[in-house]
Amino acid sequence: MSDTTSDSMTAMIADTAxxxxxxxxxxxxxxxxxxxxxxxxxxxxxxxxxxEELGFPLALLEEEAGGFGLDPLTALGLVRQAAAHALPLxxxxxxLANLVLAQAGLALAEGPAALVTGVGINRDGDxxxxxxxxxxxxxxxxxxxxxxCDASGRIARVAGGWQTAEGRNLAGEPRDTLHFDLVVDxxxxxxxxxxxxxxxxxxxxIRAQALAGALEGVLTRCIAYVNERVQFGRPLAKFQxxxxxxxxxxxxxxxxxxxxxxxxxxxxxxxxxxxxxxxxVAAAKLRAGEAASLxxxxxxxxxxAIGVTREYALHPLTTRLWAWRDEHGSETDxxxxxxxxxxxxxxxxxxxxxxGVEGDLT
Amino acid sequence: MSAIHFPPPPAEIAFPELRAQVRAxxxxxxxxxxxPYARARSWTGFDAAFSQKLGERGWLGMTMPKxxxxxxxxxxxxxxxLEELLAAGAPVAAHWISDRQSAPTLLKYGTAAQREMILxxxxxxxxxxxxxxxxxDSGSDLAAARTRAEPVAEGFxxxxxxxWTTYAHKSHYMILFCRTSQSEDRHGxxxxxxxxxxxxxxxxxxxxxxxxxxxxxxxxxxxVVLPKDALIGQMGDGWxxxxxxxxxxxxxxxxxxxxxTLLTQLIRILxxxxxxxxxxxxxxxxxxxxxxRHMSQSVxxxxxxxxxxxxxxxxxxxxxxxxxxxxPEIARTLAATAPAHDDHQTFAQVFARTLLAAPTFSLRGxxxxxxxxxxxxxxxxx
Numbered sequence: 001m002s003d004t005t006s007d008s009m010t011a012m013i014a015d016t017a018x019x020x021x022x023x024x025x026x027x028x029x030x031x032x033x034x035x036x037x038x039x040x041x042x043x044x045x046x047x048x049x050x051x052e053e054l055g056f057p058l059a060l061l062e063e064e065a066g067g068f069g070l071d072p073l074t075a076l077g078l079v080r081q082a083a084a085h086a087l088p089l090x091x092x093x094x095x096l097a098n099l100v101l102a103q104a105g106l107a108l109a110e111g112p113a114a115l116v117t118g119v120g121i122n123r124d125g126d127x128x129x130x131x132x133x134x135x136x137x138x139x140x141x142x143x144x145x146x147x148x149c150d151a152s153g154r155i156a157r158v159a160g161g162w163q164t165a166e167g168r169n170l171a172g173e174p175r176d177t178l179h180f181d182l183v184v185d186x187x188x189x190x191x192x193x194x195x196x197x198x199x200x201x202x203x204x205x206i207r208a209q210a211l212a213g214a215l216e217g218v219l220t221r222c223i224a225y226v227n228e229r230v231q232f233g234r235p236l237a238k239f240q241x242x243x244x245x246x247x248x249x250x251x252x253x254x255x256x257x258x259x260x261x262x263x264x265x266x267x268x269x270x271x272x273x274x275x276x277x278x279x280x281v282a283a284a285k286l287r288a289g290e291a292a293s294l295x296x297x298x299x300x301x302x303x304x305a306i307g308v309t310r311e312y313a314l315h316p317l318t319t320r321l322w323a324w325r326d327e328h329g330s331e332t333d334x335x336x337x338x339x340x341x342x343x344x345x346x347x348x349x350x351x352x353x354x355x356g357v358e359g360d361l362t
Numbered sequence: 363m364s365a366i367h368f369p370p371p372p373a374e375i376a377f378p379e380l381r382a383q384v385r386a387x388x389x390x391x392x393x394x395x396x397x398p399y400a401r402a403r404s405w406t407g408f409d410a411a412f413s414q415k416l417g418e419r420g421w422l423g424m425t426m427p428k429x430x431x432x433x434x435x436x437x438x439x440x441x442x443x444l445e446e447l448l449a450a451g452a453p454v455a456a457h458w459i460s461d462r463q464s465a466p467t468l469l470k471y472g473t474a475a476q477r478e479m480i481l482x483x484x485x486x487x488x489x490x491x492x493x494x495x496x497x498x499d500s501g502s503d504l505a506a507a508r509t510r511a512e513p514v515a516e517g518f519x520x521x522x523x524x525x526w527t528t529y530a531h532k533s534h535y536m537i538l539f540c541r542t543s544q545s546e547d548r549h550g551x552x553x554x555x556x557x558x559x560x561x562x563x564x565x566x567x568x569x570x571x572x573x574x575x576x577x578x579x580x581x582x583x584x585x586v587v588l589p590k591d592a593l594i595g596q597m598g599d600g601w602x603x604x605x606x607x608x609x610x611x612x613x614x615x616x617x618x619x620x621x622x623t624l625l626t627q628l629i630r631i632l633x634x635x636x637x638x639x640x641x642x643x644x645x646x647x648x649x650x651x652x653x654x655r656h657m658s659q660s661v662x663x664x665x666x667x668x669x670x671x672x673x674x675x676x677x678x679x680x681x682x683x684x685x686x687x688x689x690p691e692i693a694r695t696l697a698a699t700a701p702a703h704d705d706h707q708t709f710a711q712v713f714a715r716t717l718l719a720a721p722t723f724s725l726r727g728x729x730x731x732x733x734x735x736x737x738x739x740x741x742x743x744x
Contacts, residue, residue, distance in 0.1 A: 073370065216365040223364050223741055243738035250366055250737055251677050258368040258660065259653040265370060283649035332642060339645025347630035351449045354651060357378045359385045361450040362394070 010074045013059075017081050020050055025085040029313050032172065040168040041088045043142045048089065048112060057094040057109070060267075065102040072267040076209045080260070083213030084220070086316035088173060090114060090139040092206030097147040100199075103271070104155040104190040111144030115203070117196040119180045121150040121189060128189050130156060130180040136327070140164055140176025148180075149192070149199045156189040158182075169327070171319035193271045201278045203328035204285040205267065208260040211288035211324050215253040218299045218317045222246060226302055236302065245298050252291035259287035276356075279341065282334040289325035289334075296321045364741055366673050371659035372666065377442045384421070384446040391415055392452065401451025402623040402712040405616050406577055406719070408532060409453035410490070416447075416454075417487025422461050426469060431482030437666040441659070445615040451623045455529060455577070460484045462614065463607050464491035464537055467554070471595030471603055476556055480535070492530040494538035494557065494581070495604065498523055502732050505548045505601065509540040509583065511555055518542070518555065518593075520563075520586040530566050530579040533559060539604050542597055552600030555592045562586070573703075573718040611727045612675040618654045618682030620723055621689035624716040627709050628693045640696045647692065650685050654678065673740040680733045683724040690717045 024047050031042050051057065059075035061067025079092035090112050097113035116134035123129070130148060137143070141164050148156040163179040223246060226236040236242045263277075263284035270277045296318040300307045307314045325331065345353050352358050391412065400407060416422055424440040426432020447454050465484045468476055483489030500506040509522025520540065530536065536557040545551030559566070563586035569578040595603050625647060632640050658678050664671035690701075693713055699705070701713035724730040738744050 220364045223743070226743065237743040240735075243743050244731070244734045246741060246743060247680075247734035247737035250364070250741055251680055254366045254368060254674075254677050255653055255657065255681060257365060258657045259649075261368070261370060262653065262656040280652070282645075283652040286646060286649040287653045331646070335642040335645035335649065336638065337645065338648045339641035339643070342644055342648050343629065343632065343634055343636065343641060346634060347626045350626050350629055354648070354655065355381060355445075356376060357381045359382050361385055361388065361446075362392075362396075 006071070009068070010070070013068075013070070013074060014077060014081065016054065017056070017078050020054070021082055021085045021087060024050070024087065028085070028087050029316060031088075032316060034310060036172075039172075040166070040174045041172045043139070044088050047087060051089065051091060052111075056091055057113075058098055060095045060099045061102050061108075066108060072264045073261055076206065076260075076264045076267075079206050079209045080213030080216070080257070083210035083320065084217035086171075086214070086217065086313075086320060088139075090142070092210065093138050093203075096202045096206060097145065100147055100149070100155060100192070100194060100202075101157055103194070104192045106155065106157045106188065106190055109145035109147070109157070110159065112139060112142055113145035113147060114138055114140070114143055115147045115149060115199050116178065117149055117199050119148045119150065119156075119178075121148060121152075121154045121156045124183050127183045127185045128156060129183050130158065132180055134178045134180075136167070136169075136175040137178050139174045140178050141166055141174055146178065149194050149196060151196060153192050153194050154189055155192045155194065156184060158184060158188070169323040171316060171323045173320075173323070193274075195274075197278070198270060198274055200328055201274075201281045202270070204281045204334070205260075205263050207324045207328050208256070208263055208281070208284040208288040211285075211292050211321060212253070212257040212260040214317045214320045214324070215249075215256050215288070215291055215295055218295055218314070218321070219246075219249050219253050221314060221317070222249060222299050222302050229304075242302060245302055249295045249298050252294050256288040256291035259284040275341075279338065282329075282338045285329055286331045286334040286338070289331040292321035292325045293331075366677060366737075366740065368657050368660035368674055369663065371656060372438055372663040375438050375442065375659050375662070377439060380439060380442050381446055384443055385450070387419060388446070388450045388452055392450070398451075398623055398627055398708050399711045399715060400453070402627075402715045403453070404451055404620045404623070404719075405448060405454050405458055406528075406575075407451070407453030408455040408529060408577075410456045410487075410532070412453050413457040413487035413490075415487070416457065417485060422457055422487050423465055423481065423485030426465060426481060426485060430469070430477055431485035433485075438662055441615065441662040445619070445655075448615055448619040449622055456490050456532065457484070457487050458616075459493055459528070459533075460489060460491035460535075463493070463611055464535070467537060467594065467603065467607050468556075470606075471554070471599075472556070473591060473594075475591060476594065480556075489535070490529070490533045492527050492533040492536045492559075492579075492581075494524045494527065494536040494540075496524065496526045498525050501526075502729050504539070504604070505552075507539055507541065507552065509538070511538070511540045511542050511553065511588065513542060513597075514587075516587065517590040518588045520555070520557075520583040520588060522583050524581040524583075525578075526569075527566075527579045527581045528577050530559065530581050531568065531576070535559060536581065537594065537607075539600055542600070545598075549601035551598060552604075553597050554594040554600050554603050555588055556594055557586075557588060557592065561588065571718075571722075573715070608728070612679045615655075615658055617679045617727070618651065618658065618685055620719070621686040621716050624693060624712050625689050627712045628689075628697060631697060631699075631709050636696075643692050643696055647685070647689065650681075654682055654685060657681070673737065676728075676733050676736045676740075679727060680730065680737070683730065686723045687720045690720055 063069040119132040165177040263280040266280040423432040511518040542553040543551040
């Protein structure tokens with residue numbers, strides 16, 4: 001594909017997604033239970049159907065595998081856009097499940113899907129026995145396909161037969177535990193070069209993108225609010241203290257997005273250079289998590305009391321920021337990963353490590 | 363969405379061969395005696411001989427046309443050379459201003475005679491510039507500048523005072539921002555003049571910083587007569603020219619590598635397997651550096667494509683200064699050594715130098731408050 005074709009295709013896909021997501025955002029907000037006791041956010045079947053009709057769950061695939069041959073930035077941009085509107089949508093999870101299935105040479109997912117680890121895949125007669133539990137599976141109760149990666153890298157595609165124990169994260173998104181104890185036939189499993197660590201890294205990549213999206217949604221809301229809300233006879237936007245808080249948010253939001261895009265660009269090397277992929281993901285998830293920790297309280301600060309009410313549409317974004325920063329590795333976890341890798345190389349190896357070019361400075 | 367986007371950096375920015383060449387040059391030129399304490403001075407270390415060697419190697423005026431002594435290399439290659447020089451803590455102050463902003467300003471606005479006389483010397487690393495912007499009553503508020511160049515028959519007569527003029531005492535020229543006529547508009551009536559610092563009537567007085575180091579100066583002009591052809595660009599266009607010069611000043615890797623030597627020295631004393639808190643602190647700083655490099659390279663790509671990265675450059679400088687200032691504080695939580703210039707330990711000395719320089723990181727090139735104001739304006743709040 002030529003650059004111009006791919007640029008216009010990228011813009012077209014982003015515009016289509018933005019229209020769809022903003023059209024459906026109000027009804028998704030209205031569907032959020034008013035009381036925590038009422039449980040998780042409900043499944044949005046029309047939203048999923050619309051996303052599926054547009055082919056978004058296949059966005060990470062090459063054309064020959066049924067996708068559009070998009071670059072990963074554009075494809076994962078869809079995850080970011082959906083997050084900016086706080087939609088209940090396992091889009092990134094399904095995109096990744098399809099990516100892993102295509103790499104392993106298995107049939108693509110039917111319906112919403114997720115990658116899970118923690119479940120064993122072992123020979124049982126002519127088939128494979130799946131046994132064990134996967135925790136915190138996004139929208140587990142709504143999935144039609146589950147893709148398991150075991151400790152050896154074996155992949156299994158499962159269409160049902162698991163037990164679900166319901167749970168949810170701080171934002172009320174379903175995070176269920178799936179219990180497996182069943183036998184599948186041989187054609188639904190294959191060997192791969194993936195590992196549970198890489199599957200976790202893939203999850204961290206889409207959480208970094210989603211955090212960037214939620215941060216962009218928060219920033220947009222804050223700017224609209226401070227322009228409209230008048231105190232002491234002028235819009236909040238005209239106060240320097242407010243301007244500086246918004247500038248801090250914009251700065252951190254830009255960094256979160258840049259980091260998430262940096263990691264997205266490394267996705268094609270996930271199997272050829274897994275250490276580099278995980279390094280980029282570590283930096284991205286950590287940076288986005290820190291931005292979330294800084295921006296969520298500032299967003300509430302500039303909104304005042306209205307921002308903490310159930311009726312005002314800020315909490316679906318800020319509670320996602322607080323939930324997602326802990327999913328697939330917190331800042332602490334990824335700092336540990338990067339720190340260990342850095343220090344192993346010693347001080348002389350630090351700059352070569354950062355630049356990816358060997359050769360000492362001194 | 364209101365977010366400020368950083369496009370992906372150009373794929374070719376790695377330039378592994380060029381990086382290897384610069385590292386080999388630095389190992390040979392600086393030698394093993396060039397200490398971490400010297401490296402910690404970062405881009406404020408002045409060494410005219412080093413600058414000349416860099417010029418001989420073809421790494422000054424890299425992007426300028428060959429007819430002016432330049433090398434017609436890409437902006438991205440220049441970026442890579444800068445980054446390698448800074449990471450090594452090479453003494454780049456002598457040529458830093460002339461290479462970064464004076465040469466581009468002269469190339470864009472200067473007369474043919476100015477370009478022919480000066481640009482080849484900048485590329486050779488033998489001609490150094492200082493910036494004539496700040497004044498006693500004009501810091502962040504640059505438009506309040508009062509230094510006046512009165513147009514007269516033979517050219518201009520300049521009176522006024524410039525302040526915080528880094529390395530004026532070792533520079534050959536200043537690009538002077540001054541008032542050349544009355545104007546209702548406070549940005550109007552300003553111009554840029556090329557000033558030979560040996561001109562009679564110019565007095566350069568040192569101002570020591572709190573560490574006792576001499577890089578700042580006060581430069582006073584008393585009835586200084588400059589020729590007509592000292593004018594750079596158009597009379598009255600000074601404001602537009604000077605603000606375009608600031609874009610070069612805010613976008614480079616010098617905006618996040620000022621404390622880099624302290625960070626590598628910290629890694630050295632922590633050793634290969636420190637306890638968890640130290641490991642995580644280093645990992646966190648690494649993540650921030652990786653993302654900032656990515657953002658800075660994105661800006662370099664935008665500049666190379668002739669796009670306007672004003673907001674992006676402002677964001678890199680703001681985040682870069684925060685990181686540079688955080689590094690000494692993190693070092694303090696991990697190392698048992700207090701900062702001290704006289705200590706026999708390398709780490710303590712590097713720590714002291716970086717700590718005392720750190721307040722300027724969010725002052726020079728636009729204060730934090732000015733930068734946040736620019737970002738707020740970019741988002742439509744002002």
